[in-house]
Amino acid sequence: MAGRRHWLLGLLIAMYALPPCIIIGWAGIHRSLLTAVASLLTTLIVAAISATVTRRWRAFFLLQFPFYALGLAFIAYTVSYGMPPGQTFANLLIGASLEEARGIMTLPQERSLVWVSLAWAVTYLALASAIRSDSIFQHLGKAARRGFLALVLILLLLTIPDPAQLIDGIALQPMVGSVMFLSGDVPRARELVMATNVQKIPYGAKRSGGAEIHILIIGEAARRDSWSAYGYARSTTPQLDALGDQVVWFRGASADANLTQWAVPILLTGTAPDEVLAARFTGNLFDLAKEAGYRTAWLVNQDITTSAMVGVRADVLEYPPDFNYSINGRHTYDETLLPALRKTLKGAQASRFIGIHMMGSHWEYYNRYPERFRRYGDAETLKKLSMVSVLVAGKGNEMALVDSYDNSVLYTDWFLRQVIDDANESSVPATVTFFPDHGEDLQLLDGSAGHGAPFFTPHAFSIPAFIWFNPAYRNLHPRAVAAAQANSTKRIRSYNLFYSMAELMGITWPGFKPTLSFASPDFIADQTTGVIAGGVLLPTPPSYQPR
Numbered sequence: 001m002a003g004r005r006h007w008l009l010g011l012l013i014a015m016y017a018l019p020p021c022i023i024i025g026w027a028g029i030h031r032s033l034l035t036a037v038a039s040l041l042t043t044l045i046v047a048a049i050s051a052t053v054t055r056r057w058r059a060f061f062l063l064q065f066p067f068y069a070l071g072l073a074f075i076a077y078t079v080s081y082g083m084p085p086g087q088t089f090a091n092l093l094i095g096a097s098l099e100e101a102r103g104i105m106t107l108p109q110e111r112s113l114v115w116v117s118l119a120w121a122v123t124y125l126a127l128a129s130a131i132r133s134d135s136i137f138q139h140l141g142k143a144a145r146r147g148f149l150a151l152v153l154i155l156l157l158l159t160i161p162d163p164a165q166l167i168d169g170i171a172l173q174p175m176v177g178s179v180m181f182l183s184g185d186v187p188r189a190r191e192l193v194m195a196t197n198v199q200k201i202p203y204g205a206k207r208s209g210g211a212e213i214h215i216l217i218i219g220e221a222a223r224r225d226s227w228s229a230y231g232y233a234r235s236t237t238p239q240l241d242a243l244g245d246q247v248v249w250f251r252g253a254s255a256d257a258n259l260t261q262w263a264v265p266i267l268l269t270g271t272a273p274d275e276v277l278a279a280r281f282t283g284n285l286f287d288l289a290k291e292a293g294y295r296t297a298w299l300v301n302q303d304i305t306t307s308a309m310v311g312v313r314a315d316v317l318e319y320p321p322d323f324n325y326s327i328n329g330r331h332t333y334d335e336t337l338l339p340a341l342r343k344t345l346k347g348a349q350a351s352r353f354i355g356i357h358m359m360g361s362h363w364e365y366y367n368r369y370p371e372r373f374r375r376y377g378d379a380e381t382l383k384k385l386s387m388v389s390v391l392v393a394g395k396g397n398e399m400a401l402v403d404s405y406d407n408s409v410l411y412t413d414w415f416l417r418q419v420i421d422d423a424n425e426s427s428v429p430a431t432v433t434f435f436p437d438h439g440e441d442l443q444l445l446d447g448s449a450g451h452g453a454p455f456f457t458p459h460a461f462s463i464p465a466f467i468w469f470n471p472a473y474r475n476l477h478p479r480a481v482a483a484a485q486a487n488s489t490k491r492i493r494s495y496n497l498f499y500s501m502a503e504l505m506g507i508t509w510p511g512f513k514p515t516l517s518f519a520s521p522d523f524i525a526d527q528t529t530g531v532i533a534g535g536v537l538l539p540t541p542p543s544y545q546p547r
Contacts, residue, residue, distance in 0.1 A: 038169020071174030198311030219436030270498025377403025454534030
């Protein structure tokens with residue numbers, strides 16, 4: 001009988017220890033030895049604290065079961081996707097619909113992981129309930145306790161000199177990592193995605209008329225002089241060029257900020273650059289559209305926190321997971337948004353407002369397009385720090401940077417054409433508007449590189465922008481089309497987009513200002529308000545350069 005008890009206890013201890021051992025081994029292979037040591041240290045400390053509190057084996061295993069079950073899910077995710085659950089997964093989890101969750105569970109890999117984890121957890125719980133409630137410490141002498149403390153101290157001394165890897169190891173421990181994810185990443189994602197941090201004030205918006213579709217695409221780091229539609233020597237926009245006069249190109253479009261953090265809030269709220277730095281946002285373009293009866297969708301391949309800070313909460317949110325996210329942004333291609341777009345458009349009877357936030361031409365340029373779009377040069381000489389070396393030393397792979405940037409524009413051109421072709425299948429009035437957040441400097445062409453800094457060239461603010469109208473919209477709203485064409489050579493600024501999109505959608509409200517809408521014949525171009533560069537308001541905008 002005693003032998004059976006010992007056998008059950010040994011089996012249960014092995015089941016308890018195996019999951020953290022898997023993570024420790026994974027960390028040693030995919031992270032570093034110190035991270036693995038830190039994860040082992042955390043596991044030992046968690047076990048010691050639990051044993052001290054419970055003092056008996058049955059209570060020890062049962063008390064930790066909820067965290068143990070979470071730890072199994074944590075391990076399955078980490079090993080499957082090569083990274084622990086974090087903010088990206090939390091955003092996806094909060095934004096996912098029940099249908100999407102069911103869809104994930106139909107994948108063979110995901111279904112197998114669920115069943116294996118469930119079987120493991122049920123077996124663990126059954127064994128924990130069956131064992132006798134013997135004392136944990138009854139056979140543990142002073143020598144064993146001192147040895148355990150010595151081991152913990154040695155591991156601690158090994159990891160303390162490197163706080164980053166110590167923290168990484170702590171976060172990788174399955175039980176601790178699960179608690180951190182649920183108590184930190186998930187609430188933060190809920191706050192961002194559900195816009196609980198923004199106090200909304202209704203616009204009092206209204207519209208009349210039948211069903212329409214309007215798509216707004218916010219581009220990224222789009223340098224106007226690298227688009228063949230504006231005269232660039234290389235054919236970087238052949239798909240859009242082929243549309244001819246179906247597209248109204250804005251020759252004087254100008255960004256109001258050279259950093260996404262400020263540029264996107266300006267675009268989505270209509271807040272002028274001289275007010276946005278101190279603004280408390282109370283609504284956005286999606287709120288306006290919903291008040292007026294539009295069904296809204298927000299398809300994002302960017303850092304979702306930028307739009308969340310102004311309280312974007314659409315009826316449909318698509319935020320594809322990116323398991324290789326870095327400081328330079330997501331590594332998923334923009335085309336991952338196309339299935340969600342087509343699903344949103346399919347069978348549309350109600351009016352739709354669809355926003356798309358592209359990764360576009362954000363550095364690293366060579367990660368923004370599939371191999372089939374590598375028309376110019378190659379990116380073999382480029383690395384993550386290539387942009388830094390150009391900025392610091394003023395030299396490096398300047399031509400390779402231009403080549404990869406041009407390839408990213410070529411891919412953007414293809415993506416935009418896909419969106420237009422999808423919208424063109426609708427018989428109801430439809431528009432597609434493209435307006436980037438800011439431009440980009442290229443060292444070889446501009447003597448400066450990147451964006452967002454207080455020092456820049458006009459290319460950081462000069463952007464490509466356009467509107468495409470389908471025939472049904474042109475026939476129903478000739479006034480708005482004519483106004484857009486008449487204003488196409490004027491200076492159009494980021495904060496004009498909010499009022500212009502509202503006019504295109506036929507939305508009115510007490511605060512509407514037709515002088516700020518390029519879709520209105522009353523539009524007045526703003527030549528004097530400053531812009532934000534490097535997070536600081538400059539008193540005058542860069543020179544006006546229509547192309």
